[in-house]
Amino acid sequence: MTDPTTGVKTVSGGRASSAPLMGRDEEPTLFELSVTGRTAASFRTSGLPEWSAEELVPADHLQTEPTPVAEISERDLVAHFTRLTHRQYSVDLGAYPLGSCTMKYNPKLCDEAASLAGLANIHPAAPPSLTQGWLELLVELEDILCSITGMKAATLQPPAGAAGELTGLLLMRAWHAAQGRQRTKVIIPDSAHGTNPASVTLGGYQTVTVPSDERGLVDVAALRERLDDDVAGIMLTNPNTLGLFEEDIVEIAGAVHEVGGLLYYDGANLNAILGITRPGDMGFDIVHMNLHKTFAVPHGGGGPGAGPVAVSPRLAEYLPGPMPIRHDDGTYGWMTPARSIGRVHGWHGNGLALARAYSYILANGGDGLKRVAEAAVLNATWLRHRLRGTYDIPYDRPNMHEFVAAATNLKKAKGIKALDVAKRLLEEGFHAPTVYFPLIVDEALMIEPTETESPQTLVALAEALERIAADTGESAKAAPRTSPVGRVDEARAARQLIPTFDARPVTSTGDEAADTMESPAARF
Amino acid sequence: MGHFVPHTDAEIAEMLAFVGLSSLDELFEAVPAALRLAGGLDLAPGLSEPDVAVEMERLADANVAVGRDLVCFAGGGAYDHEIPSVVRRVAYRSEYVTAYTPYQPEVSQGVLQTLFEYQTLIARLTGLPIANASLYDGATACVEAVNLAVAATGNQRVLVSRGVNPQWREVVRTYAVGTGHEIEEIALEDGLTAWSSVSGSAGAVLVQYPNYLGCLEDLAEARRVADATGALLLVAFDPVAAGLVRSPGSYGADVVVGEGQPFGTPLGFGGPYLGLFACKQEHVRRLPGRLVGETVDTEGRRAYVTTLRTREQDIRREKASSNVCTNQTLIAVCCTIQLAWLGTAGLREMALRCARATRYTREAVLAIDGVGPLASAPVLREFAISLPNGMSGETVVERMADEGFLAGIPLGAEYGGGLLIAATERRTRTEIDAYAAALEKVVR
Structure with a gap:
């Protein structure tokens, strides 16, 4: 595309296809790099008596052999892990349009904030007199999250989204119990994330599925059929996993509340509505947020995240304790709500992740x-329009921060499946979208560009997807050809489970035979 | 505002025109007008990077930090260990920090192989063949262990030693309300679990090793009691102890969990930490969370991938063995790098130094008039004391802070009060001597 101001051609900053790699050899494991007796460790000079292990540990507890770890020099250690990072895609390398995961750019100022000694080196059991800064941060963050979601009070303890869901269901359970009723069912749309039904089971409820209608939204008539006085509540993601806003949410909330149920908001897609609308205004009673999605806490290869839960006034007294509070005199302390469900984390939640989110906010x-939500929705909307005609768009209506395309026709015409599109996109220098989810769309490609990708990157991503659609089936099946490894044999991994280095089958190769020779030349 | 949104006004106008709209507002037409937030969010306007830094530093300065302001003698599941420079410099590389869950293995071999190495290390430390790719923290790892045991035995009676960290026990109780497990506690006798008080059948026996008071529990006896009740033996262990003592797996533990914070994670006001989880082979189909396995690619090269995925929530949904999705991968990376840096000899040396510092501190503290041991059972890297004249642990901690020490963790009424004290490999003779002198002054 061209610069709208100067007319000069512009290039994507989010395409990683230039990333250099040195070769395609395997990286040895730590354990293969080990040499007996080698170590990198060093310790503080303590001046303490050098009691032996035998003097310190009762004989029946003392180990007879040291626990084998790895024995490696610091130089080799750093090289090993650095090479491993060269075999890893990341947001910092390029665009990551993984639907439902909100892989936005993670500002570095948040990393700096989280590494401040005055935040990082605080013991969680230290009394409030020593932790006023942390308590203030947590109270402020709770207030802000309530303001963003339109709720009354919040807990920051849940360490991830799924933990937030379970916390929310336990709150739901405690609330119903306090009303003197035992309910058994929680309703979930067929487009929901898998964590929802899994959490429902752990919360002691049965999942009842409500179908989506032809619009891709909750089928309200079907929902009404399922509502009775045995329904504890409903869990909804809004916008839902198709990227569509549940337009009937007010009617849904009314119907659920009418039978005495509660509404749970899965905040996975909160990025779409920041400053636009609030779950509290829609009628939700319980909201969890994924700070690692919406508020840019980096995903860390799968975690840590943070999954705070905010609630409406009637649920506030059930929140996990202890909760940070502001006293009337302006100092901070802890308080456990009167009917608290109890702790859901060993300490106070993923503190440093909370500090990152706070600095981002x-x-x-x-x-x-608000601009975040606007740009996220604009990017997804633009890309949906651009890809119309190239991919199927099963629900081609105004989307929010993400949309679901499908490879149904590509599969029919050339045998190119959603998985092949994903693998080909890796060759093009982009991470793949989420594939085969939501489950209600055949050959789904769930695309969430996020607000931090530029229009140039969207164009490059669209062009890549268009090239893939123009591919031959054979070419798509062979992808990816540029990554450190080709397609991996997942079936074999499950069939012949090798979960640790020590579980590897012992095989003898020519190389190993040479290694055992006593000649120094052969050994080094 | 919007530091991180790259779009220029001209670009926004072009993109809107392409999708047939004339304003950003029109993007949200699916949101009913009554639900639209008229004035936007009631939050302060955005700050520049240096202004954010000033505010974050103000908050950080309002805390009294370990190292900068205080010498730390507090533990209880969060320890002041040395973190070598390589951990931060390498684990905090962008590729580890800003990757997602390795759903596309071809471009995620870095995280996958690191997790494979992590699983190997945790398996070795616990003495069990299977370790998962991490859980949230020690407390929630206990919950998952209990759920696995109940599912495996079909018995919802869960026996938890009072030697298990009281906060972890509380978390187990919180989650048991949903699953309907019956949690019963086993009392302590002179610092150790009173196994003789156990009767009847159970699905799980959970014990901590060394326990919350620092004492070395008798795991052989725990195994016998678990067998007698038909329960699985769940051991919450201290991974640092693995440098000196026999592994829980060697005593026949079915599941071993723990808090991985001691290896490469700062105190961080309690998180993010690292839930360790390992089990016997026979329980692998009930393993919570992710598991990485070795396999090959199309050309026969060694490769790694998340495996036995059908256990997990995104596939099995309401029948999943756990609801865990996001875990603590980056903390597991830190743990792996720190363990590799320590090496076999370094892990033993670290544990030995903790034990020496603990012995020295304990002797110095017990020499103070009126201070006594809360238990006589042998300890390893942490110990509990009783205080003179009914003085509370809270008072001691407050007064010791004025002397420049985080004195320990006050013990609750169930332990009869007192103070829990930990000394890691970071503590020197000079610091410990000064600590004991200050404590003597404070309790006088």
Whole structure:
């Protein structure tokens, strides 16, 4: 595309296809790099008596052989892990349009904030007199999250989204119990994330599925059929996993509340509505947020995240304790709500992840967060329009921060499946979208560009997807050809489970035979 | 505002025109007008990077930090260990920090192989063949262990030693309300679980090793009691102890969980930490969370991939063995790098130094008039004391902070009060001597 101001051609900053790699050899494991007796460790000079292990540990507890770890020099250690990072895609390398995961850019100022000694080196059991800064941060963050979601009070303890869901269901359970009733069912749409039904089971409820209608939204008539006085509540993601706003949410909330049920908001897609609308205004009673999605806490290869839960006034007294509070004199302390469900984390939640999110929110402010939602929705909308005609768009209506395309026709015409599109996109220098989810769409490609990708990157991504659609089936099946490994044999991994280095089958190769020779030349 | 949104006004106008709209507002037409937030969010406007830094530093300065302001003698599941420079410099590389869950293995071999190495290390430390790719923290790892045991035995009676960290026990109780497990506690006798008080059948026996008071539990006896009740033996272990003592697996533990914070994770006001989880082979189909396995690619090269995926929530949904999705991968990476840096000899040396510092501190503290041991059972890297004149642990901690020490963790009424004290390999003779002198002054 061209610069709208100067007319000069512009290039994507989010395409990683230039990333250099040195070769395609396997990286040895730590254990193969080990040499007996080698170590990198060093310790502080303590001046303490050098009691032996035998003097310190009762004989029946003392180990007879040291626990084998790895024995490696610091130089080799750093090289090993650095090479491993060269075999890893990341947001910092390029665009990551993984639907439902909100892989936005993670600002570095948040990393700096989380590594401040005054935040990182605080013991969680230290009394409030020593932790006023942390308590203030947590109270402020709770207030902000309530303001963003339209709720009354929040807990920051849940360490991830799924933990937030379970916390929310336990709150739901405690609330119903306090009303003197035992309910058994929680309703979930067929487009829901898998964590929802899994959490429902752990919350002691049965999952009842409500279908989506032809619009891709909750079928309200079907929902009404399922509502009775045995329904504890409903869990909804809004916008849902198709990227569509549940337009009937007010009617849904009314119907659920009418039978005495509660509404649970799965905040996986909160990025779409920041500053636009709030779950509290839609009628939700319980909201979890994924700070690692919406508020830019980096995903860390799968975690840590943070999954705070905010609630409406009637549920506030059930929240996990202890909760950070602001006293009337302006100091901070802890308080456990009267009917608390109890702790859901060993300490106070993923503190340093909370600090990252707090700094991100400060940097954006109320105005910036609204711009986040606007740009996220604009990017997804633009890409849906651009890809019309190239891919199937099963629900081709105004989307929010993400949309679901499908490879149904590509599969029919050339045998190119959603999985093949994903693998080919890796060759093009982009991470793949989420594939085969939501389950209600055949050959689904769930695409969430996020707000931090530029229009140039969207164009490059669209062009890549268009090239893939123009591919031959054979070419798509062979992908990816540029990554450190080709398609991996997942079936074999499950069939012949090798979960540790020590579980590897012992095989003898020519190389190993040479290694055992006593000649120094052969050994080094 | 919007530091991280790259779009220029001209670009926004072009993109809107392409999709047939004339304003950003029109993007949200699916949101009913009554639900639209008229004035935007009621939050302060965005700050510049240096302004955010000033505010975050103000909050950080309002805390009294370990190292900068205080010498730390507190533990209880969160320890002040040395974190070598390589951990931060390498684990905090962008590729580890900003990757997602390795759903596309071809471009995720870095995280996958690191997790494979992590699983290998945790398996070796616990003495069990299977370790998962991490859980949230020690407390929630206990919950998952209990759920596995109940599913495996079909018995919802869960026996938890009072030697297990009280906060972890509380978390187990919180989650048991949903699953309907019956949690019963086993009392302590002179610092150790009173196994003789156990009767009847059970699905799980959970014990901590060394326990919350620092004492070395008799795991052989725990195994016998578990067998007698038909329960699985779940051991919450301290991974640092693995440098000196026999592994829980060697005593026949079915599941071993633990808190991985001691290896490469700062105190961080309690998180993010690392839930360790390992089990026997026979329980692998009930393993919670992710598991990485070795396999090959199309050309026969060694490769790694998340495996036995059908256990997990995104596939099995309401029948999943756990609801865990996001875990603590980055913390597992830190743990792996720190363990590799320590090496076999370094892990033993670290454990030995903790034990020496603990012995020295214990002797110095017990020499103070009126201070006594809360238990006489042998300890390893942490110990509990009783205080003179009914003085509370809270008071001691407050007063010791003025002397420059985080004195320990006050013990609750179930332990009869007192103070829990930990000394890691970071503590020197000079620091410990000064600590004991200050404590003597404070309790006088």
